[in-house]
Amino acid sequence: MARSKADFTSLQEFQESGDRVYLSHLSVDCVIFGFHENSLKVLLLKWKNGPWCLPGGFVKHKESIDQSAIRTLKERTGLAEIFLKQFYAFGDPDREKGKRHEGTWIGKRFVTIGYYALVDYSQVFPEPDLLSSECKWWDVDNVPELIYDHNQIMSKALEALRLSLNDHPVGYNLLPEKFTMPQLQKLYETILNEALDRRNFQKQMISLDVLIRLKERKTGGAHKAPFLYRFDKRKYDKAMKQGLRLSF
C-alpha cells in the first residue's frame, strides 16, 4: 500500500479525495526479486522519515488490477516492462496496524493484491519517487522490519516463487543466452536456498524439454569443458503459459 500523487496537486488533496481517482479498499503491492551472480535480493522503498515498504499503490477506476500494478511499479521505482505475476490477496481486517489518516478514504481498510517478478538486478536501475528517500535492493535473508504486513507479503511471494519452479521454467533473461548446466543449477539453488544433487538436477531439467544442448562447449576452464545450453524459446514460452507438469 502506498500513495501516488500523480493526479493530485497536493498530498492533502490526495488524502482527502483520492477515491475520486482510485477504488476504495483496494491496493496492489509488488515484490520485485533480483537475481545476479548467485545472489537473490528484493527491492524496497523507504518513506521519507518513515519505514521501509514494498512498492505499492492504488487501482484507478478504469484500469485493471494488473495495469495498476505495472503503473504503480513504474511510478514508484522507475522499473518498466517487468512481467508481474499476481500471487495472492491479503485481506486480514487488521493487516494495517498503526495506520493513520483516520476519517479519510486512505485511512480505511485496504485489501491488497500481491504481484511478484524476478529480474536481473544488474539490468534495472531503480529510482525512488517523490514520497520516498531511498529505493534499493536488500538480501532476501536480511530485510528490515517493513510497514504493516509487508514482511509477510514478501515471505508469501518468496514461497510462490519457489513453488513456481515446479510449474514453470525459470532463467530466461536471468542467465546469459548460452549457459552451462552448473550455471542453471546455481540459479535454482539460489532461489531455493539449498544445495541440489547435480545428476538429479540435470535429469529433471532435461525432462522439462525447454533446453537445447549446443554443439559448442564452454571454453577457458581448467576442467573438461562443460556443454553449453540455450532455451528453446518457443517451448519455454509455451511452458510459461500452460505450466509444466510432473511427468506422471
Added chain:
Amino acid sequence: MARSKADFTSLQEFQESGDRVYLSHLSVDCVIFGFHENSLKVLLLKWKNGPWCLPGGFVKHKESIDQSAIRTLKERTGLAEIFLKQFYAFGDPDREKGKRHEGTWIGKRFVTIGYYALVDYSQVFPEPDLLSSECKWWDVDNVPELIYDHNQIMSKALEALRLSLNDHPVGYNLLPEKFTMPQLQKLYETILNEALDRRNFQKQMISLDVLIRLKERKTGGAHKAPFLYRFDKRKYDKAMKQGLRLSF
C-alpha cells in the same frame, strides 16, 4: 459476485445501502469442485428468473476475505466446514458486462477474489438460498453460460486445481480410508482429464512420501489382489502446508 440479504430487511435496502455492512468494490466467488466415482463436477446457483453463477458474495467491514468466502458459501449453498483455497483475483474493469443497479454501490465495479475447494459430492447436500431457484452440480465439461466472467473464473480455478497436483497431495476425504493405487490414479486422471501411465504414476506417487502401504490387500476381485494404501496423515498435512517439490 452475488447478494446476501442477511443484514437487511429488503432487497431494496440492500441495494441502496449495502456498503454500510460490506466493503465496496470487492467480492468473493467460490468454485466448488465435486469428485465422486471418477466424475468431476462444479457447484452452481441459478438466480430466480436469471442466469447461472458461482456462489459468491461480499466482504463485511470487519471480516477477513477468507472468512467472507466461508460465510458466503454457507449462506448461499448450505455447505459448511469446506477448506477453501484462494487462487486468483479477477480485476478487469469490464468483467461485469450487463450489470444493472447503476448509481448504487452494487452497480459499481467489483474486483472479485476467487476461492476453490474439492469435495466428495456424495457427502455434501447443497441447498439454494432465498435468491436462487436451484443449486446443483454440473459436469465441468458441460457447464451452462454463466453470468459475467464466471466461466473464465471456473476455468482458472480448474487450471489452479490441476497445477496444485504438482505442489500438493490430493485424495484425503475423497477416497475411502484404504484405497488401491488404481483408485488413486483414477482420481488424478479425472482431475487432469487424461490417461496416465500406470508404472510412472505409481513411481511418482511413492516418491511423494505421503502414502503407507498396508499389509492387507484388496479382496474380492477376479485378478491378483492389489495392495491397499492409506495416507500418512502427518506427512500429508505437512505436504499440504509446505508444498511438495519436484525431486531435484
